[in-house]
Amino acid sequence: MTTPATAPAGATPDTAVLLVNLGTPEAPTAAAVKRYLGEFLGDPYVVQIPRVFWWPLLHGVILPLRSPRVAKKYAEIWMEGGSPLAVHTRRLAGALQARLPGIAVDHAMRYGAPAIDTRLRELAAAGARRVLVLPLYPQYSSTTTGTVAAAVERSSGALPARVVHDYATDPGWVAAVADSIRTHWDRHGRGERLLFSFHGLPQRLVDAGDPYAAQCEASVAELARALDLAPADYVMTYQSRFGRERWLGPATDETLRALAEGGLRRIDVVCPGFAADCLETLEEIAMQNEELFREAGGQALHYIPCLNDAPAHADALAALALRELAEWSASS
Structure with a gap:
């Protein structure tokens, strides 16, 4: 806390x-x-x-x-x-x-x-x-x-x-996100995998020195440590691609499809790059990607809300x- x-x-x-x-x-x-x-x-x-x-x-x-x-x-x-x-x-x-x-x-x-x-x-x-x-x-x-x-x-x-x-690794922020995930698990049970989905970015920007991807990875590392997760317990992806150029990967939608086709039936998804829920979390993840996961053979995608207020x-x-x-x- x-x-x-x-x-x-x-x-x-x-x-x-x-x-x-x-x-x-x-x-x-x-x-x-x-x-x-x-x-x-x-x-x-x-x-x-x-x-x-x-x-x-x-x-x-x-x-x-x-x-x-x-x-x-x-x-x-x-x-x-x-x-x-x-x-x-x-x-x-x-x-x-x-x-x-x-x-x-x-x-x-x-x-x-x-x-x-x-x-x-x-x-x-x-x-x-x-x-x-x-x-x-x-x-x-x-x-x-x-x-x-x-x-x-x-x-x-x-x-x-x-x-x-x-504030990608700020201890207070990491603790708040980790606590929100634990609370969700306490109330709704725990899925077979936790998926961390971040907003995407063109790969060329990272190649040119933008620190975004490294900071996303650092955030996930701290959250995994706080939650005592093993590498097999979670996966990190990027969502919201736009245009035809190469973006950071793996892609959230493609990963969810592969997980469902691989036999996983329940996935929990959290979006720690977003401070407040918005179109990309509520419509893209909780609605579009939930439907995609089910169509690929999954049974339930549980979206864990942003920290909001x-x-x-x-x-x-x-x-x-x-x-x-x-x-x-x-x-x-």
Whole structure:
């Protein structure tokens, strides 16, 4: 279990923590999804293809075709307060605020609303004099944390900012994820294999030095140690491939099919690269891949939810934020 954080002496309201998640459409409609995907896939950190080639393809083919299909998927998981990612991120920020009473806590999205630059201006107007930006990506990639850092830098005139690089092996976070898996096993029983599924990334980015894959592996190693898993007890995969180029592997869908065809009947799946449940976990894993596993001969795919706004998650991130703020103060 993680230990709740305690705000250090001297913490004042002029300090802020800004949680940042990927983003989400404002509604489960084709128009809203098109706006969101246009901003997301238009980011050169995400798709590194020359604009002269990418822009006509994106706006002339991909967005018109994908937006209606993706909107239908969002409609299947939409919550009363918005998309699951928006709801859980908002609640997580509230949970952190309760743990950091001397610090202003807010949240933003890299794509869509609330935008990073908007939130930074609002925090500055409210009296903040420095802000710790905490991207909700445990493992660093130039396509996620890297683009958040770039957006913060473009908005740095608002107030001084420090961006948390990663927390892939943070003890509090590892303990929180491990505890969530144990709780799931206690309540629902344990499958024949635990599958760790991370969002994919083009192989060329890792080959060029992106540390994402190594950090995913480090996260799994720590979680396996915390859960006392033998190598035969688990497997690590990557999901959500896009386009035709080579991505990190093995692929989640192909692995699940092979496990079912190999005789396994129950698989547990957890997605420790996602801080909050979203389309990729609730629709792609818990629905699409569950159906795929059954069609290949499996009997049950049990998805273990993300940490979302669980107390242990908020405790771990609050402790992480306080350590980062202390290091920032010491280095000033």
